[in-house]
Amino acid sequence: MTKPEPLPRILNANDLATGDVVYWSGSKWTRHIAEAEMIADNDAADALGKTEMAARRVVDVYPFEVNFENGVPVPARYRERVRSLGPSVRLDLGKQAGE
Amino acid sequence: MYKYDDFDHAIVNARVDEFRDQVARRVAGELSEDAFKPLRLMNGLYLQLHAYMLRVAIPYGTLSADQLRMLAHIARSYDKNYAHFTTRQNIQYNWIKLAEAPDLLADLARVEMQAIQTSGNCIRNITTDQFAGATAEEVADPRPYAELLRQYSTFHPEFSFLPRKFKIALTAAPHDRAAIKLHDIGLELYKNATGDIGWRVFVGGGMGRTPIIGKVLREFLPQAYFLGYIEAIMRVYNRYGRRDNIYKARIKILVHELGLEEFHRQVDAEWADIQKTFAEPPAVELERISAFFVNPTFETIATPVAIYDDARKTNPAFDHWVERNVCAHKQQGYSIVTISLKAVGEIPGDASADQMDTIAALADQYSFSDVRVTHEQNLVLPHVRQIDLFALWEKLKDIGLASDNVGLASDIIACPGMDYCSLANARSIPIAQDIAKRLAPIERSTGELKIKISGCINACGHHHAGHIGILGVDKKGEENYQLSLGGSAAEDTTLSTILGPGFDADGVVNAVEKIVACFNTIKRDNERFLDTYRRVGTAPFKEAVYG
């Protein structure tokens, strides 16, 4: 049996000062998952996470799997979907509410 | 309630200043995240799914109206206008900014509150009966002892780095509202056959990955030895509790591995040793603390109170609310009121800043400015004149907090789950909301039913102790829910038993509905769900759910 192709991954973290969930766009951290860039090189992503944490911009950097739908990354797991949107029980709060 | 003395103020303010400095050093890069994380956790600041979360301690679940107003102010000024009352009688804010946390803590300190002992491997916030000082059931108010324990354990140098977190609960009533047998140490104050008052000491209880009911370590501990004996238990645990495996580090595992007899022997040996040097606080200190918990000045009220009785007779909705939410008070003409934070379809335990402000005003007007938090995520006004109950109920209706469901199917404990918590496997809140909506129409006829939901095995939602317990698990990346039946956190503590294979979110709500329907067909007279379950076991419920 052939192994399924691994899903593409993007990098996320929490902003050190605000705690807000942020994504790596390729050049900077962004609050919007739509602007996130796919990880091309795992080692480079690891190194980037360490540098960015050391630079005191973010904490808890980690990659997660996404499906690209119409060019926009959609988290494969529910947990990351909740992070990208906000609480499913408070649609008036978080990124889903335009905050 | 207890008022800080100069020493209390000094240590809490010093801690705020220290944390302000630590935050500044973190932001300036002088502290790495690895160095900073334990420091922020010691101040109750966690990093959760969406932002920093601050857990504020509410010692033994007792709040003044002014403190509640401050909690509302914090929700407005530092968060998004709401907060969440937890199963440890604490309160959590979900959207805190690191840079603002020191100012927030300084605001809290102004009303003698803090976030110490809400994280880390220390003795956590001490919990107790929310009816303490108001119920006729108790032999004494347990809160002076809880306060003594709070002072003893705050920044205790020997017990600040225990193998794991440590939870102590006390009660002084035979009806256990504090789940004492599900704590690392549970303490029950009672009067023995010779009329002396002392503690029955339970040890090694807890939920989480390995749920265990606490065992009686000492049947009767005279009050005079209260702290020394606890110190002896803590010392044995601190010395021999496992530090090699986080899942085996709680005292319940040590008690289990050593066996109760050997653990008892070691505690006794330690206690004998301690008594050579350990000085219990002088009686005058307990008296000093107890003076903060004396009864308010109750009026002498003749009963029955005609206005109250008439309102019950003429207004069925009020009568239903009294039946579920109002309990007997030790003082004639007064009642204890539970304010349900479980309006059907709302988030269990959440309260808006406006609701908190209104409850504070109601506490001022009707309950000697006294408010309590329950481990079932509700609030209590402990001393309300019966003559005022109708007016109070009307005012609670205005803010959406007059749900008459305490102890019924929609009074569900639910942890934050995957909507907020970074450790979660599944969401808890939407399951609670759906079950509440589904069962609300039949909950009165169903009678007492405690449904408890956790989003992961850490069991903050006490699912092991639910008449119906629901545990969120991860099944290949999807949310899945395991059902269990027959748990109780009361004096008849039991752990629930898993019913069978799990369900998706819709499936678990349907399954709970089938279980309740089955119960309603097989119950005898006014039997509670738990008693029916104990009589018939899992078989009929399994059949109802799995066919």
Ligand code: SF4
């Ligand atoms: S039980 Fe799990 S999901 Fe729920 S609050 Fe506790 S750690 Fe989070």
